[in-house]
Amino acid sequence: MRKIFIKELTRLNKKKKNIYLVVNDLGYNVVEPFSNNYPKRFLNAGVSEQNMMGMSAGIASEQSHTFVYSIANFSTFRCAEQIRNDIDYHNLPVTIVSVGSGLGYGNLGYSHHALQDYALMRSFPNMLIFSPGNNNELINSLDYIIKNPQPSYLRLDKDEIPQGGDEKKTLVRPGKLxxxxxxxxxxxxxxxxxxxxxxxxxxxxxxxxxxxxxxxxxxxxxxxxxxxxxxxxxxxxxxxxxxxxxxxxxxxxxxxxxxxxxxxxxxxxxxxxxxxxxxxxxxxxxxxxxx
Amino acid sequence: MKKKFNSIIKNIRSNILNLTFKAKSSHIGSCLSIVEILVALYSGVLKKKDRFILSKGHAALALYSILYEKKFISLKTLKSFGSNGTILMNHVSSKVNGVEFSTGSLGHGLPLAVGKAIKFKTNNQSNKVFVLMSDGEINEGTTWESLLFASHHKLDNLNIIIDYNKIQSMDFVKKVMNIEPLKSKFQSFGCNVYSINGHSVDEIINFLKKKSLNKPKVLIANTIKGKGVSFMENNNLWHYKNPNQVELSRALKEIEKKYA
Structure with a gap:
């Protein structure tokens, strides 16, 4: 789902022009469609997640929408207080994108398994969780996130999914089935x-x-x-x-x-x-x- | 001869003392040590488009006091400090007019400032970013993560001021966690560093206005915790304690005399 995500984000930024994509030194062979098109608005924060998250709040506080792309635990637990105080408390448009939901990174071990990320992210009052099950839901979630900028968590499956989805009509709205x-x-x-x-x-x-x-x-x-x-x-x-x-x-x-x-x-x-x-x-x- | 900034310094220190007493709050020493730094920032350095972040959020009352002096908030609002339902938290709150960002947990201000600085830089905006940190925050990992990033991206629109009063929460900095040699630490991280008198408004203004080409600027402002009140100076008891009526009267008298 990550390639679809980057493709969509790149497409959306053509219109919006205020999107920043921030990573913590990962996303090789995934993020390039965005980073090649918008080199000034792609930032590799290095392996330093607390600065990355605080900085993303800073960028978002200046009329921008920051997308922070990482593997779940690194962009949640490692910088939980930055999410709590800097992003959620100030109600800033930062979207934390985690890849490898659940046991997606099976062989990489427990450090890379996302099994507690909902627990943290759903404890923040202003945070909306987006957990798309297929490409249609992902594209529609992104559309909603861009149109309704606020603190959000977008949880992605590691694998690319060929099909869109089985549902008749995809219209992602908070709390709606x-x-x-x-x-x-x-x-x-x-x-x-x-x-x-x-x-x-x-x-x-x-x-x-x-x-x-x-x-x-x-x-x-x-x-x-x-x-x-x-x-x-x-x-x-x-x-x-x-x-x-x-x-x-x-x-x-x-x-x-x-x-x-x-x-x-x-x-x-x-x-x-x-x-x-x-x-x-x-x-x-x-x-x-x-x- | 009366010094140019004495009147505003006196007002701010008096308000810090009076309101800490009234609210029975703490961090009086941390507030008193940054008064001249705030006066310098708000006396011609900060332009409307610039950003100032108080990373040592526990010194909120000092910021609220200068925001009152500069007419961002009313006397009524300032005096609500410590009362039920006020937005004037003891750790600085962005709900207060003129406050850029809420802080309170240490080590958050610099990453935030770095984010603003990189946004301005990549968007070709000339806005400057100022952040005031405590010497205790030097212990935080984020400080060094942020400096790596700021230096790598040549954020010369970023101005970091360290309130180096040499006392952190529990004891003297050198006893809790030695941070020296501080100047060369910042230099080795790629910053332009100046060690200055943090109680000279003119000197602070001078160095804040200095251009820093291709590098973030760090001012190590040498200050005295509890500055202005003899029995509060250099004593970490006043990180916690609020003055009783006798102590308050004595402190106010000293301030009145010193900044007459």
């Missing part, structure tokens, strides 16, 4: 990010006739909108490539618990443990992924 598979009116699987394949297999098995919905945009302030779009259901299953604690499933649980309803929820998530072995993404997902 996108239907991918039409099925039961009362039972739904709700996913975020690149977890469609897992959910589709579930529908083939234990969760026959369940509808499948994607929620690509969510955050602390969108729980009520989300609740209003799911209150018609009686059974919900959430699926994510992240730990449950602080994750998407927990966010759904929190959204539901605050309003009167009789919805039964089940959460599917990455096993609650540090991962000490490696393997391909598929291997790790089979071993530690949503069951």
């Amino acid at each position: 996108l239907q991918i598979i039409k099925g039961s009116k009362t039972n739904a699987i709700i996913i975020t990010g690149k977890t469609q394949e897992i959910a589709k297999n579930m529908i083939k098995g234990k969760y026959k006739n369940y509808s499948l919905y994607s929620l690509p945009a969510w955050g602390m302030k969108t729980k009520k909108i989300f609740f209003d779009s799911v209150k018609k259901f009686t059974n919900i299953v959430t699926v994510e490539d992240h730990f449950l604690d602080g994750g998407f499933g927990s966010w759904v649980n929190e959204a539901l618990i605050n309003y009167k309803n009789n919805i039964l929820v089940k959460n599917k998530y990455i096993s609650a443990k540090c991962i000490y072995d490696v393997g391909s993404k598929d291997y790790l997902l089979k071993k530690y992924g949503p069951k």
Whole structure:
């Protein structure tokens, strides 16, 4: 998804002309369409994430939109306080783009696995999380982000996805569900990010006739909108490539618990443990992924 | 002969003392050490298009006081310091008119300033960026990350002022974490560095206006923590303590006499 992201960002900057792309010495053979076209607005901050994030806030505070592109843990946990105080508190248009969602960087090990990033990013009041599951959702998310500049987190799958998406109409809006598979009116699987394949297999098995919905945009302030779009259901299953604690499933649980309803929820998530072995993404997902 | 800036310096120091007393707040020593630096910045150095970031956000009251003197905020707003519901936090807040950025956690101001400076530079804008840091912030990793970047990108629109009062939170800097030789550290990171008297407004203005071609500029402003009040000077008790009525009266008298 990263190449599509860079292609779209480059295209959007032709019109906007106020976009900066900042990286922490990564993105080789990915970022070039942007950096070659806009060399002055592409900055390699070096391997120094705290300065990178503070600096990105500084750039954004001067009528610009900064996109910070990195691998999840480096641009979140390593510089968490810069995100909290400099970006979120000042409500600045900085979009933190992480590549390698979930177990995407399987063989690189736990340092590169993104299993807690939602937990951090959804703790900031002004932050919107975008976790597109396919290229259509990504392109539409970017469109929304550019038109509605604010602190945001865009979480991308490492692999390029050939197809656009299965959903009939992609219109990404915070807290709004996108239907991918039409099925039961009362039972739904709700996913975020690149977890469609897992959910589709579930529908083939234990969760026959369940509808499948994607929620690509969510955050602390969108729980009520989300609740209003799911209150018609009686059974919900959430699926994510992240730990449950602080994750998407927990966010759904929190959204539901605050309003009167009789919805039964089940959460599917990455096993609650540090991962000490490696393997391909598929291997790790089979071993530690949503069951 | 009456010195040119005595009146504003007296007003600011008096307001710092009175409001710290009223609010029962802290960081009085950190506020008193930067008064002349702020007076220099706001007396002809900062142009409308320039940016100033107070990275040592705990000295908020000093900034609020000069913003009052320069008519950014009203006396009523200034006096709300310490009251319930005020926007005048004890760590500087950008919700206050004239404040560029909220700080409070150390080591955030310089990266932010670097971001503004690179934006202006890459966009061919002539705006200058000024950032005032504490000597405690020299301990922060971000300081050195930012200097690497600023120097690499030849950010000569970036002006860094270090309030070198030589006392950090718990003790003297040299006892907590020796930062010397400070001047050559900054020089080795590719900056133009000047060590100056941080209580001489004229000298600060002079060096702030100096051109720095292709390199960020660092002013090591040698200051005295608690400057202006004899029993507060060079004593880190006044990083925390607020004065009682007797101490306040004594301090105000000293200020009145010194900057008459």
